[in-house]
Amino acid sequence: MTLALTPRRPTLSLASEPLGSPSVAPDGPPLDLAALAREFLTYLADYRQASPLTVEAYRRDLVRFGRFLVAHRLPQEVTRMDTRTVQAFAVAQTGLAPATICRMLNALSSFFGYLQRAGIVDRNPVEGVVKPKARAQVPQAPNLETCRALVQATLSPRERAMVMLLLTAGLRRAELLDLRVADLSADLSQVTVLGKGQRLRTIPLPAQTQQALASYLTQRDGSSELLFTNRAGHRIGNTSFYRMFRRWLRRAGANGEITPHSLRHQYATTLLHSGVDVKTCQELLGHADLSTTSRYLHTTDDTKRAAANALPAYAETSQPGGEG
Numbered sequence: 109m110t111l112a113l114t115p116r117r118p119t120l121s122l123a124s125e126p127l128g129s130p131s132v133a134p135d136g137p138p139l140d141l142a143a144l145a146r147e148f149l150t151y152l153a154d155y156r157q158a159s160p161l162t163v164e165a166y167r168r169d170l171v172r173f174g175r176f177l178v179a180h181r182l183p184q185e186v187t188r189m190d191t192r193t194v195q196a197f198a199v200a201q202t203g204l205a206p207a208t209i210c211r212m213l214n215a216l217s218s219f220f221g222y223l224q225r226a227g228i229v230d231r232n233p234v235e236g237v238v239k240p241k242a243r244a245q246v247p248q249a250p251n252l253e254t255c256r257a258l259v260q261a262t263l264s265p266r267e268r269a270m271v272m273l274l275l276t277a278g279l280r281r282a283e284l285l286d287l288r289v290a291d292l293s294a295d296l297s298q299v300t301v302l303g304k305g306q307r308l309r310t311i312p313l314p315a316q317t318q319q320a321l322a323s324y325l326t327q328r329d330g331s332s333e334l335l336f337t338n339r340a341g342h343r344i345g346n347t348s349f350y351r352m353f354r355r356w357l358r359r360a361g362a363n364g365e366i367t368p369h370s371l372r373h374q375y376a377t378t379l380l381h382s383g384v385d386v387k388t389c390q391e392l393l394g395h396a397d398l399s400t401t402s403r404y405l406h407t408t409d410d411t412k413r414a415a416a417n418a419l420p421a422y423a424e425t426s427q428p429g430g431e432g
Contacts, residue, residue: 140184169215206240249374261359265324272317278375287335303394
């Protein structure tokens with residue numbers, strides 16, 4: 109089945125400056141990068157239901173690729189782009205972290221994969237590109253003392269409920285701010301979250317979070333369907349939330365490098381270290397890929413020693429005799 113390539117969101121654009129003159133196939137649609145990238149972004153937003161942040165990240169990567177083509181006077185037509193072109197683009201990103209370059213190549217691969225499925229290009233030129241080796245990084249999580257200090261730093265039932273949901277449900281920032289009252293079960297024992305890729309997941313809540321939510325709901329203005337709102341009754345903006353989060357950090361005397369996502373890392377690490385299996389953790393976190401969850405399976409000498417000590421006794425403690 110061919111994909112519809114007619115843009116449905118004209119507000120999605122690649123860049124303010126032109127990326128080259130449009131190339132049009134005979135009796136066909138434009139084949140230049142800028143035109144097709146706009147359609148790809150529309151496809152991501154409208155059909156794949158990708159988050160605005162994801163769409164924006166893809167847009168920036170495609171813009172960077174387009175500027176590279178312009179700067180090096182390379183063809184703008186997607187049908188003339190090959191593996192050498194993409195490899196040269198990757199090599200030109202000197203100074204960027206390997207993980208960043210890999211992310212850009214993944215964005216290009218998704219774009220050309222979309223064009224390939226639509227029958228616009230014969231093959232994906234990203235295939236065969238040598239990617240830099242990105243060192244696997246273990247997500248950093250705040251320690252227990254810092255998390256407790258953050259909870260104590262809250263000054264209102266609303267703040268306490270927000271921090272507790274971040275810590276005990278592992279919510280992403282956007283998931284927290286998009287929560288509706290209806291997403292909570294009647295007894296507050298669980299919350300249903302619409303996450304990335306429009307995937308729904310249900311997360312059980314511990315008693316301490318249920319108590320924080322109950323306290324908040326008794327004094328909450330009930331005029332909005334959103335669980336948390338600003339003073340005007342609207343969704344809390346990203347900037348406002350980060351400002352609020354930094355205030356919590358200052359009150360708690362915590363490291364300024366801690367982010368809301370750090371609390372999600374704490375949630376994941378705590379689950380795995382408590383013996384929860386990886387598959388269950390994946391479902392609770394809303395990860396599409398099990399390998400994403402596996403990042404939290406870092407080991408230490410202590411955990412490896414504990415594993416060795418957990419083995420059953422296979423032999424008596426006394427040593428065997430000297431004779432064979």
